[in-house]
Amino acid sequence: MTDNPKSAKTRTIKVDYLARVEGEGAMHIRMKDGVLDDVKLKIFEPPRFFEAFLRGRRPAEAPDITARICGICPVAYQMSACHAIENAAGVHVGGQLRALRRLLYCGEWIESHGLHVFMLHAPDFLGYESAIHMSKDHAAVVQMGLQLKKVGNDIGNVLGGREIHPINVKVGGFYRVPTKKELRPLAERLKWAADASEKTVQWVSELPFPAFEREYEFVSLRHPDEYPMNEGRLVSNRGLDIAIDEYEDHFEETHIPHTNALHSMRKGHGAYFVGPQARYSLNFDLLSPRAQAAAKLAGLGETCNNPFKSIIVRSVEMLYACEEGLRIIEEYEPPDAPAIDVEPVSSSGAGCTEAPRGILYHRYDIDENSEISAAKIVPPTSQNQKTIENDLWKFVPQYIDLSDDELQWHCEQAIRNYDPCISCATHFLKLKRETV
Amino acid sequence: MLVIGVGNEIRGDDAAGLLVARRIRERNPSLSVIESSADPMTLMEAWSEESEVVLIDAVESGGTPGELHRHEAHERALPVDFFHCSTHSFGVAEAVEFARNLDRLPSRLTVFGIEGRSFSAGGDVSESVLSAIESLARAILEECETGESDA
Numbered sequence: 001m002t003d004n005p006k007s008a009k010t011r012t013i014k015v016d017y018l019a020r021v022e023g024e025g026a027m028h029i030r031m032k033d034g035v036l037d038d039v040k041l042k043i044f045e046p047p048r049f050f051e052a053f054l055r056g057r058r059p060a061e062a063p064d065i066t067a068r069i070c071g072i073c074p075v076a077y078q079m080s081a082c083h084a085i086e087n088a089a090g091v092h093v094g095g096q097l098r099a100l101r102r103l104l105y106c107g108e109w110i111e112s113h114g115l116h117v118f119m120l121h122a123p124d125f126l127g128y129e130s131a132i133h134m135s136k137d138h139a140a141v142v143q144m145g146l147q148l149k150k151v152g153n154d155i156g157n158v159l160g161g162r163e164i165h166p167i168n169v170k171v172g173g174f175y176r177v178p179t180k181k182e183l184r185p186l187a188e189r190l191k192w193a194a195d196a197s198e199k200t201v202q203w204v205s206e207l208p209f210p211a212f213e214r215e216y217e218f219v220s221l222r223h224p225d226e227y228p229m230n231e232g233r234l235v236s237n238r239g240l241d242i243a244i245d246e247y248e249d250h251f252e253e254t255h256i257p258h259t260n261a262l263h264s265m266r267k268g269h270g271a272y273f274v275g276p277q278a279r280y281s282l283n284f285d286l287l288s289p290r291a292q293a294a295a296k297l298a299g300l301g302e303t304c305n306n307p308f309k310s311i312i313v314r315s316v317e318m319l320y321a322c323e324e325g326l327r328i329i330e331e332y333e334p335p336d337a338p339a340i341d342v343e344p345v346s347s348s349g350a351g352c353t354e355a356p357r358g359i360l361y362h363r364y365d366i367d368e369n370s371e372i373s374a375a376k377i378v379p380p381t382s383q384n385q386k387t388i389e390n391d392l393w394k395f396v397p398q399y400i401d402l403s404d405d406e407l408q409w410h411c412e413q414a415i416r417n418y419d420p421c422i423s424c425a426t427h428f429l430k431l432k433r434e435t436v
Numbered sequence: 437m438l439v440i441g442v443g444n445e446i447r448g449d450d451a452a453g454l455l456v457a458r459r460i461r462e463r464n465p466s467l468s469v470i471e472s473s474a475d476p477m478t479l480m481e482a483w484s485e486e487s488e489v490v491l492i493d494a495v496e497s498g499g500t501p502g503e504l505h506r507h508e509a510h511e512r513a514l515p516v517d518f519f520h521c522s523t524h525s526f527g528v529a530e531a532v533e534f535a536r537n538l539d540r541l542p543s544r545l546t547v548f549g550i551e552g553r554s555f556s557a558g559g560d561v562s563e564s565v566l567s568a569i570e571s572l573a574r575a576i577l578e579e580c581e582t583g584e585s586d587a
Contacts, residue, residue, distance in 0.1 A: 136537045
């Protein structure tokens, strides 16, 4: 909804219910005498209290309980929970079990990025109200997008037991591991998906991009040998280089009155940026040669400071995830046991993995009764909230002469650059522009 | 003919479509019956070889719980915001419209909606919805067996 009061001095743009984002949130922009006066992202999805009701539960239950936070990235929750609990027990899961976790994560990245690139973000660039409207004129592209998303879902089905809220992940590994024969059909689909992702990178690179860049502090995992998903150190382009269990020494959450999602800050530094663009800009060298070549052909450098180009970065990551998934399947040998034993010990453990939208931090304190006594979960969207608002603080003055409708369209697009997942963040979107 | 039940069995009345599909499968194992998410490509692939498809899902349209809605989806679009869906994925109405625009609808797609009352997590299926499930399962079975279209 857009208000344009008759007073020349006051202009308000408000979107009470942001579309094509997950969960419930609003945007409010107010201009005074032609100058931007206020920007608020309001997450009004109700608080969800997951951290509170994890108390008193057994550590083994954390992956399945926290998976329920999100229907798009349940694997991320399961992975961060497993790693945190294994960290508390001093256990490391390696070998083929580790590889299968990475394959499951590849599936989630393909499914989530496929959904966002084609169904949620592309309509913004092409001027369609929705992907369904877009599909009338771009049937082949939309069909390719739906098919890519389904390849991701198919990996979830085979490895996770079902496509949403997989039931096969446990602390220490899996309840059941697949046979080589069960993985083989996925390999054929991933070969097609890698080719389709490569075409997608080229297709999205030709979309019209606003000339908009900012200097960000990107934060992501960094692993010595691989593009990060499950493991690594937390690094940034401004000197951060810490182990995961140091996260809370360097990051803090603050409650802001206008949102039900806590804002995250890097202590002494401020807002930061997590997600595909951060991962890409901090780990370009670890992408496959094919993904690097596709990115370069699409006009991306080794870092990307235009958040609107996140659609290209997501497509590059989708290509990488297809290739990586294929590699894992080709090298797969079923492990002797589907999981290793993890005995809970009275301790505290932290885990951080790369959800499709960025780093997802979990910490569990486990007491002498082997029960969770405290839990902390910091999802990517809550970490990006302040950066999204800061983008709008710079973006709106650049486009202040646009009509209310056009400005609102571009602002919503700017928010969707981050693929915000409000259900995850709530512990968040509608646009409101107000001129005072 | 293919029967597709869509729903979420841990969200109270949202299980209705799945329960209809299960009853039909139990009573006539020779029929093609699947339970599915509303993912558009999953549905399009499921019905790619079928000319006649019946799909059942729970709806929340402000009607009386247990009320049955019938839509010939191959003829016209399903009402927007009628079928239960999440904001970050697709519901049946979106999936059907994608399929229509991509020219991948079966020649006949009948969508039954069972009006639900409660969709809360962990809730039971309402009594009125249970009776609608039974009568719809019977009607679809009868239609399949007689070839009649008056479910």
